[in-house]
Structures are given as structure tokens and as C-alpha cells.
Amino acid sequence: MPELRKDPVLGRWVIISTERAKRPKDFKAAPEKKVVSPKSCPFCPGNEAATPPEIFAYRTEGTEPNTPGWTLRVISNKFPALLIEGDINRHGEGIYDRMNGIGAHEVIIETPDHEADLADLELSHFKNVIYAYQQRIKDLKNDPRLRYVMIFKNFGAAAGASLEHSHSQLIATPVVPKRVTEEMDGARRYFEYRDRCIFCDIVVQETKDRKRLISENNSYILICPFAPRFPFETWILPRSHMSNFEEATEQQLDDLASILKDCLMRIKKALNIPPYNYIIHTTPITLKGIEFYHFHLEIIPVLTHIAGFEWGTGFYINPTGPEESASYLKNIL
Amino acid sequence: MPELRKDPVLGRWVIISTERAKRPKDFKAAPEKKVVSPKSCPFCPGNEAATPPEIFAYRTEGTEPNTPGWTLRVISNKFPALLIEGDINRHGEGIYDRMNGIGAHEVIIETPDHEADLADLELSHFKNVIYAYQQRIKDLKNDPRLRYVMIFKNFGAAAGASLEHSHSQLIATPVVPKRVTEEMDGARRYFEYRDRCIFCDIVVQETKDRKRLISENNSYILICPFAPRFPFETWILPRSHMSNFEEATEQQLDDLASILKDCLMRIKKALNIPPYNYIIHTTPITLKGIEFYHFHLEIIPVLTHIAGFEWGTGFYINPTGPEESASYLKNIL
Numbered sequence: 001m002p003e004l005r006k007d008p009v010l011g012r013w014v015i016i017s018t019e020r021a022k023r024p025k026d027f028k029a030a031p032e033k034k035v036v037s038p039k040s041c042p043f044c045p046g047n048e049a050a051t052p053p054e055i056f057a058y059r060t061e062g063t064e065p066n067t068p069g070w071t072l073r074v075i076s077n078k079f080p081a082l083l084i085e086g087d088i089n090r091h092g093e094g095i096y097d098r099m100n101g102i103g104a105h106e107v108i109i110e111t112p113d114h115e116a117d118l119a120d121l122e123l124s125h126f127k128n129v130i131y132a133y134q135q136r137i138k139d140l141k142n143d144p145r146l147r148y149v150m151i152f153k154n155f156g157a158a159a160g161a162s163l164e165h166s167h168s169q170l171i172a173t174p175v176v177p178k179r180v181t182e183e184m185d186g187a188r189r190y191f192e193y194r195d196r197c198i199f200c201d202i203v204v205q206e207t208k209d210r211k212r213l214i215s216e217n218n219s220y221i222l223i224c225p226f227a228p229r230f231p232f233e234t235w236i237l238p239r240s241h242m243s244n245f246e247e248a249t250e251q252q253l254d255d256l257a258s259i260l261k262d263c264l265m266r267i268k269k270a271l272n273i274p275p276y277n278y279i280i281h282t283t284p285i286t287l288k289g290i291e292f293y294h295f296h297l298e299i300i301p302v303l304t305h306i307a308g309f310e311w312g313t314g315f316y317i318n319p320t321g322p323e324e325s326a327s328y329l330k331n332i333l
Numbered sequence: 334m335p336e337l338r339k340d341p342v343l344g345r346w347v348i349i350s351t352e353r354a355k356r357p358k359d360f361k362a363a364p365e366k367k368v369v370s371p372k373s374c375p376f377c378p379g380n381e382a383a384t385p386p387e388i389f390a391y392r393t394e395g396t397e398p399n400t401p402g403w404t405l406r407v408i409s410n411k412f413p414a415l416l417i418e419g420d421i422n423r424h425g426e427g428i429y430d431r432m433n434g435i436g437a438h439e440v441i442i443e444t445p446d447h448e449a450d451l452a453d454l455e456l457s458h459f460k461n462v463i464y465a466y467q468q469r470i471k472d473l474k475n476d477p478r479l480r481y482v483m484i485f486k487n488f489g490a491a492a493g494a495s496l497e498h499s500h501s502q503l504i505a506t507p508v509v510p511k512r513v514t515e516e517m518d519g520a521r522r523y524f525e526y527r528d529r530c531i532f533c534d535i536v537v538q539e540t541k542d543r544k545r546l547i548s549e550n551n552s553y554i555l556i557c558p559f560a561p562r563f564p565f566e567t568w569i570l571p572r573s574h575m576s577n578f579e580e581a582t583e584q585q586l587d588d589l590a591s592i593l594k595d596c597l598m599r600i601k602k603a604l605n606i607p608p609y610n611y612i613i614h615t616t617p618i619t620l621k622g623i624e625f626y627h628f629h630l631e632i633i634p635v636l637t638h639i640a641g642f643e644w645g646t647g648f649y650i651n652p653t654g655p656e657e658s659a660s661y662l663k664n665i666l
Contacts, residue, residue: 003654005560009519009531014560014649022652024661027564027604027636081642081650094538095531096559152641160640169642177646186342198342198428205427226429227338227347231360271360279645298644303360306639307493308485309414309502311631312612313510316347317414319355321336328357 002082002101004175012178015101020079036164038114042078043165045070045112052076055106056135058128072128073109074136074170080105081171088145088174102145104172108132111166117273118155118166119264127257129168133280134253136170137246141285146172148180148284151245156275159302176284183281184293191292199294202226203237212326215262219255222263224322224329230304231320232271232329234263236297243290245282260297266329267301275302335415335434337508345511348434353412369497371447375411376498378403378445385409388439389468391461405461406442407469407503413438414504421478421507435478437505441465444499450606451488451499452597460590462501466613467586469503470579474618479505481513481617484578489608492635509617516614517626524625532627535559536570545659548595552588555596557655557662563637564653565604565662567596569630576623578615593630599662600634608635 003016042050045068054065056074063069076084082103090099110118110129118129137149153168154160161167190198206213206223214222214234225235236259242248248256260278267276278299283290310316336349375383378401387398389407396402409417415436423432443451443462451462470482486501487493494500523531539546539556547555547567558568569592575581581589593611600609611632616623643649 007558007560008523008535009516011519012560012562012647012649014562014651016654017650017652020650020652021654022564024565024603024653024657027607027634027653093559094542095534096538148646150642150645152645154640158638160638171642171646173646173648177648179645179647182647183342186344190341201428202341205429209427225340226426227340227345229345229347231355232357270357274360277641277644279641281645300644301360305491305493307487308610308612309483309504311610311633312483312485312512312614313481313504313506314345314512314515315506315510316345317350317353318347319350319353320357320360321349321354324357 001086002080004099004101006097008095008097010178013175015081017081017101019083020081041114041163041165043073043107043109043163043167044114048073051107052078056132056139058132068112070112071125072111072132074132075107075109077105077107077169082173099174102174104140104143104146104149104170106136106170108136108168108170109165110168114165116166117268118153119261119268121261123258123261126261127254130253130257130260133168133170134246134248137282137285140170140172141246143172145174147176147286148173149282150177151280153276153278155277156302159275159277161275180281180284184283184290187292187294197241197292197294199237199296200241203239206237207239211323214266214326214329215259217255217259219252220259222259224326226322228318228322228325229316230300230318232267232301232303232325233322234267234299234325234329236260236263236299238295241291242295243283243293244288245280245295246285247288248295256297260299262333263299266332267299270329270332271301271303276300277302334419335413337432337434339430341428341430343511346508348414350414350434352416353414374447374496374498376440376442376496376500377447381406384440385411389465389472391465401445403445404458405444405465407465408440408442410438410440410502415506432507435507437473437476437479437482437503439469439503441469441501441503442498443501447498449499450601451486452594452601454594456591456594459594460587463586463590463593466501466503467579467581470615470618473503473505474579476505478507480509480619481506482615483510483612485610485612487610489635492608492610494608513614513617517616517623520625520627530574530625530627532570532629533574536572539570540572544656547599547659547662548592550588550592552585553592555592557659559655561651561655561658562649563633563651565600565634565636565658566655567600567632567658567662569593569596569632571628574624575628576616576626577621578613578628579618580621581628589630593632595666596632599665600632603662603665604634604636609633610635
């Protein structure tokens with residue numbers, strides 16, 4: 001059973017993973033770059049038996065679960081960071097706090113095509129990826145042990161992807177993550193002071209200034225944020241206030257697919273298919289209609305290393321200003 | 334002039350660096366592994382003119398500054414993240430906050446030997462490295478514009494080192510970094526609740542339990558912390574309460590050199606010379622004798638990638654428990 005442990009000073013939780021445990025000697029050799037052919041790829045059609053059973057899929061009518069015929073497939077992670085079965089058993093050990101690693105860890109296999117890149121999927125297919133994200137959150141909201149559902153994508157080995165077949169992940173946690181609490185707290189303080197949502201104010205200022213604006217559609221803007229940690233860090237923000245991703249309408253989901261695809265195509269072209277992460281930032285699943293918090297999506301190309309200064313301070317040194325990154329991404333297509 | 338910008342939601346500062354600016358096209362090619370010979374290494378004796386003038390050095394009596402004859406040399410970083418000259422000029426831009434990038438960015442060249450590894454330096458030499466850290470903090474405390482001095486080492490390209498000649502760095506900032514504030518706040522809350530320093534309590538529990546204890550001497554313990562973010566993350570904690578690194582006595586500095594060298598030798602042997610970062614965690618320079626905060630040092634081998642889940646949540650997934658890491662490091666020498 002994986003274990004959640006809390007840093008007693010910072011209140012930061014870590015997951016001590018047992019399902020993906022590594023022994024000390026596993027770290028000695030440099031990790032091998034695994035090249036996996038479609039024949040042996042567990043995410044390819046025909047190999048459905050190599051993964052845990054599917055939880056959700058878009059598939060051709062008349063085809064059976066866990067057989068070919070799907071265009072998108074959601075499964076439990078075979079090496080989950082958290083397990084769905086069991087009791088949470090919160091307990092102490094002297095001054096320390098721990099609990100069992102209860103939660104969900106799912107994989108969204110975005111396409112049956114082993115070679116396909118998410119950025120290049122047809123828009124109609126890309127929309128299904130976004131629909132699937134929302135479906136899974138709506139389903140997991142029913143589990144009273146869970147507090148947060150985080151949806152994210154790691155693309156490329158340097159961004160943490162262990163398989164190259166295009167996929168996203170979902171991890172649902174029994175506590176609200178520290179980073180989410182910090183964002184909520186920061187946004188709440190701003191609201192208390194000004195009676196306005198800070199993200200709404202960002203949208204207003206960025207739409208007016210335009211110097212960090214990359215593209216936009218009816219529902220969203222794509223910007224490089226004012227204080228980015230990384231070169232080419234980009235954010236997608238809904239134009240209208242909306243606290244929860246799972247409340248988005250079909251039109252809003254379609255527009256999100258469209259602007260995220262646009263963003264990924266720009267980054268791919270500008271930076272020669274860099275590794276990247278993206279993360280959906282939304283409220284904890286127990287909350288609804290929060291006036292001070294605004295759902296958004298952050299995209300981080302992996303171009304630099306985190307070093308001692310960043311670890312020690314939480315400061316980031318960014319060698320490329322967001323105005324320059326935005327201007328470059330704006331004109332790349 | 335570099336610029337400090339504040340994320341309006343999280344209150345996190347970033348440095349938009351101009352001295353080390355990168356144009357968008359600089360990111361297109363994979364970074365080349367630079368192999369630098371002693372002849373062209375700016376940190377090697379004989380090449381002193383290739384660096385900014387020295388600020389501090391240990392050198393043979395009778396030798397001139399900025400000439401050979403030194404055993405340790407401190408210089409300004411040639412490509413500083415922050416600049417020492419100028420006005421801080423705090424100002425706003427709509428809802429955003431910014432200030433000039435005032436501060437210090439220094440390099441501690443630990444040895445004249447291009448091939449030497451810090452872990453293998455003679456203990457007497459290693460002590461000079463620690464003495465130099467303390468000297469530089471004591472000096473920079475006199476600059477009223479500065480709030481914090483962070484000392485850290487990046488070893489290996491994956492840990493952010495751009496030159497292989499053994500060196501550490503110092504960055505002094507005009508604001509207290511967010512991560513430091515968070516640590517101070519967490520430790521203060523614990524003190525308010527229990528009237529004890531949390532780090533002192535960690536020392537008591539770890540010294541009694543011993544299952545995460547790697548080694549110890551008169552002044553310090555070396556442990557894997559209860560909730561480590563990374564495999565083989567280790568911390569050095571003073572046994573007795575001490576809030577500021579710069580208040581350490583000569584005996585305490587000697588003992589720190591001894592246990593840090595011991596730690597680096599263990600990590601080097603256990604993990605086949607991995608990249609790593611270490612960071613001295615101490616109080617802001619404007620504070621002294623704080624009863625709730627306890628200086629310490631964190632050592633992080635770079636063995637895993639930070640991915641979307643970590644960025645989004647502030648959670649870390651660690652595949653190796655600290656008890657196992659500690660047991661392995663304890664028995665490796």
C-alpha cells in the first residue's frame with residue numbers, strides 16, 4: 001500500500017510509492033531510452049489485455065470493452081501512485097503524520113495510433129480528449145474519500161513520460177494538494193481586498209495590453225503569464241468567470257480543445273517538439289461556483305533544469321521574458 | 334537590468350534574467366555537452382582574468398589577488414541573475430508588481446584543481462569552503478538592500494551546473510524568498526502550538542528512532558527526512574538549536590564540513606557520482622537568534638524528473654522510502 005507522508009515544517013505531502021518502488025541499485029545506471037514498437041506497446045489496439053480493464057472509452061458501436069475498436073480509452077494506471085481500494089487510516093508517528101495512499105490514478109490513452117502526436121489529432125478527436133477529462137472528474141466526484149482530481153499530461157522522457165504512446169493522466173487525492181491551497185488562498189486574499197476575481201482581472205489586463213497575448217477564441221485567451229517560471233510557459237484562461245473545469249459547457253469544452261491544440265502546435269513548431277507538461281488547475285471537487293477562483297490550464301515546455309537556487313528559494317530564474325516568448329509564439333504559425 | 338516579477342496569485346517571485354538572456358531560437362537545438370579543458374576553463378589558475386575580479390580568496394602569502402596562488406576563490410558571477418549596482422525601484426504595472434533585479438550573485442570556486450570533486454577534497458580544504466560560505470554571508474549582511482543570502486551547489490549538468498570545475502554559488506535577494514517564508518511560517522506555527530522548535534523535535538525523534546539516521550558527529554546528524562520528495566534526499570541538522578548558519582562557531586563549521594563531506598562521499602558511492610544540489614537553509618539576514626527556526630542543509634540527488642503532477646499539486650511521488658535510502662547510505666562506506 002502506498003503511503004502519504006506530510007513534511008512537518010512545510011505541510012507538503014509526498015507519496016511514498018510501493019507499486020512503482022525502486023531499489024537503491026535501480027538508480028545506479030543511467031535510465032535506458034526504451035523504444036517500444038506498436039506490437040509490444042500496452043496502449044496499442046490488440047494489447048488491451050496488457051493493461052488494467054478500461055474504465056471509460058469512446059469506441060465504435062458494437063465493439064466490446066477491452067478489445068480494439070476504441071478511439072480513446074481510460075484505464076487504471078498499472079503502477080498506480082495511489083490505490084482506490086482500502087481505508088485511509090490517518091495516523092501519527094511521533095511528531096509525524098501519515099495516511100494510506102488512497103486515491104485514483106488513471107491513464108487517458110488519447111488515440112489508438114502509436115505514432116500520433118496530440119497536437120496533430122483532428123480537432124473532433126481532440127475534443128473527445130477534453131470530454132473524457134471532464135467525464136472522469138464528474139465520475140470521481142462521487143467518491144466521498146476524494147478531495148481533488150488533477151489532470152495532467154507529461155510529454156517526452158524529460159517531462160516524466162515513461163511511455164511514448166500519446167496519453168494523459170489523472171490522479172485523485174484524499175487531501176487538497178498544497179499548491180492548490182496556495183492558489184486558492186492567494187486568489188481569496190485578492191478577492192477580499194478588491195471584490196474581484198484575480199484571474200478575471202488578469203484576463204482584462206492581458207486582453208487590453210496584448211503584449212503577452214498569443215491567441216484567443218470566443219471562450220479563452222492564450223497568454224504567457226506576467227511572471228513565468230520558465231521560457232515559453234503559457235496559460236489558457238477562460239474569458240468568463242468559471243471556477244470548476246467540470247462545469248464547462250460543451251461549447252466551452254470545444255473551445256478549450258481548439259485553443260489547447262493551437263497552443264501545442266505553436267510550441268511544437270517554435271521549439272522543435274520539446275518535452276512539456278500541462279496541468280488543469282481547477283477547484284477541489286467538493287467546491288462549486290467559487291467566486292474568487294477561476295479554472296485555467298498551464299503549459300510548461302521543459303527547456304531548463306531546476307537547480308539549487310530554485311529548490312531553496314521557490315524563486316525561478318527565467319532567461320526569456322514572457323513578452324518575447326509571446327511574440328515569438330504569436331507569429332510562429 | 335534583470336527584473337523581479339511577482340506572480341499575483343501565488344506571490345512567487347521570478348527573475349527575468351537579462352544578463353543570461355536566451356532568444357527563442359536558443360532553445361531549438363539540444364544543449365551541447367561542453368567539455369572544457371583546464372587551459373580554457375575560467376575557473377582554473379592562470380585564467381583569473383577571464384572572470385570578474387575576486388571578492389575573497391584563500392591564497393598563499395605574498396601572492397597577488399587575481400593571480401595564481403589561491404586554494405579557494407570567490408568572484409562575482411560573470412552572468413549574474415541579479416546585479417549589485419542600481420536602485421531597486423519597486424513599481425506596479427496594472428495589477429502586477431515588479432522591481433529591479435538588485436542583489437548579489439557570486440561563485441565560490443572551491444579548488445584550483447579542474448578535476449577535483451568536492452567530496453574528495455582533504456577535510457582541511459573542505460573546511461575552507463564552509464568558512465568561505467560564512468564569510469560571504471557576514472559581509473553581505475552589511476548591505477541594507479538585501480534580505481536573504483542563499484548558498485547552494487549544483488553538481489552536474491542535470492542539476493543545473495554549466496561548468497564542471499567544482500564550485501558553489503551564492504545569490505543574495507532583496508526580498509525574502511517564498512520557500513523561506515513558508516518554512517519560517519510552518520516552524521512558527523509549530524512553536525506557537527508546542528513551545529518547541531520543530532527541528533529540535535525532529536533531531537530528538539530521529540536520534541531515538543535511528544531508522545532514518547545515516548551518520549552523526551558531535552554537532553550534527555545526517556538523516557533521510559520522514560517525508561522526502563526524492564530518493565536519497567538527505568538533510569544535515571545541528572543537534573543543538575541554532576537559527577543562523579552565520580552564527581556557527583569554528584568547531585561547528587568544522588563539524589559541518591566533516592558531515593557534509595561524509596554525506597557527499599556516501600551519495601557518490603551509492604549512486605555512481607549522480608548530479609546533485611545542496612542548499613543551506615538559514616534565516617533571513619535581518620533576523621538573529623530566532624527560537625522557532627533551526628538552520629539546516631538539504632542535499633538532493635537528481636535521479637527523477639519533475640512532471641505534471643508535481644507541478645500541479647506540490648505533491649511529490651517518491652519511489653524509494655527514506656528508511657530504505659538511509660539504510661543503504663548508512664552501510665555504503
